Amino acid sequence: MKPINLFYEEPDPDRWFKYDRYLRKIIRRIIRGKSRPGGQMMVAINLMRGLDILGVPYRFNDYAYAKKNPQELIGVIGKSHLIFENRFKNPILFGASVFSHPIDYALLFSQFPQIKKILVPGIWIKKKFDEYYGAEQVIAWPTGIDTHTWNKNIKADKPKVDFLIYDKVRWERDKYVSQLVTPIQEMLSHLGYSFDVIKYGAYEPPVLKEKVSNCKAMIFLCEHETQGIAYQQVLATNTPILAWDRGGFWQDPEYYPHRVQFSPVTSVPYWNEKCGETFKGMEDFKEKLEVFIEQLDNYQPDAYIINNLTLEKCAQEYINIYRCLM
Numbered sequence: 001m002k003p004i005n006l007f008y009e010e011p012d013p014d015r016w017f018k019y020d021r022y023l024r025k026i027i028r029r030i031i032r033g034k035s036r037p038g039g040q041m042m043v044a045i046n047l048m049r050g051l052d053i054l055g056v057p058y059r060f061n062d063y064a065y066a067k068k069n070p071q072e073l074i075g076v077i078g079k080s081h082l083i084f085e086n087r088f089k090n091p092i093l094f095g096a097s098v099f100s101h102p103i104d105y106a107l108l109f110s111q112f113p114q115i116k117k118i119l120v121p122g123i124w125i126k127k128k129f130d131e132y133y134g135a136e137q138v139i140a141w142p143t144g145i146d147t148h149t150w151n152k153n154i155k156a157d158k159p160k161v162d163f164l165i166y167d168k169v170r171w172e173r174d175k176y177v178s179q180l181v182t183p184i185q186e187m188l189s190h191l192g193y194s195f196d197v198i199k200y201g202a203y204e205p206p207v208l209k210e211k212v213s214n215c216k217a218m219i220f221l222c223e224h225e226t227q228g229i230a231y232q233q234v235l236a237t238n239t240p241i242l243a244w245d246r247g248g249f250w251q252d253p254e255y256y257p258h259r260v261q262f263s264p265v266t267s268v269p270y271w272n273e274k275c276g277e278t279f280k281g282m283e284d285f286k287e288k289l290e291v292f293i294e295q296l297d298n299y300q301p302d303a304y305i306i307n308n309l310t311l312e313k314c315a316q317e318y319i320n321i322y323r324c325l326m
Helices: 020-032 039-054 063-068 080-086 123-133 173-191 205-213 229-236 282-294 301-308 311-324
Strands: 004-008 058-060 074-078 092-094 115-120 138-140 161-167 195-199 215-221 241-244 276-279
Touching (some): 039 058, 039 074, 039 311, 074 080, 115 123, 115 311, 161 173, 161 205, 161 229, 173 195, 173 215, 195 205, 205 215, 205 229, 215 229, 229 241, 229 301, 276 282
Parallel strands (some): 004 074, 074 092, 092 115, 115 138, 161 195, 161 215, 215 241, 241 276
């Protein structure tokens, strides 16, 4: 089997003088320690883990090989700077770590005709991109969830905490802390439920696993998700989720409302009735909380992940797309 060609690098341009990015990288490592991969880097990492499990060979960031074999397809997982800077002559499968909105790159396909398809993390993102590039050019593809690491075996026999609140409220934070996050905590306390809180961007991965292992369920608070790797990792442990799914417009303040008004969005792009329940806001939170608690033992969130989002399944789908373009 011929290896597939994969590329991923985080953008790290020079700032003050030529090649200073290498010095800054060394200094960051000394001061902060080893960096942990973000959500977009996890797309590349989990894809390669899935390929390893399937026994599919691949080359990673082999620029010399791509240059010597310009007729071979390459997968530029992300980000767009790799295409803009390196000027690959190879045909390209681009994504799923791409850019926030095609309004910034409306002429992408005409400027880089070697791009054959774009992958994006989910269906609502695809619809956002379809408006600019056409539905036939954009494919929704999620990265896999590591069910070998995230599974029900990590759960304590008798979890002590009723709810783990995952706080990923990013925009208009003061407003939503006072109107959503704090009222939810107050209501849980009033009803006699215990809870713990974890904030997006303020924890290391082992902390999330520890807190998930000791909770009966999660309340997930996020305006919208492109894929939502963290909440899907939690589902893989067979932990049901009550998710805030406000819908409405894409909220990124760099674009909304002055440049882009796109809707609808969702905070749970990969989801079904086995995963838990959703609510719109405080107006229906108590009602949905009661339903959620009543059905808590009937949800099977790990079954949803195993049937749809394992490393192997998602890697195989990537291979299928890749080979169709060869």
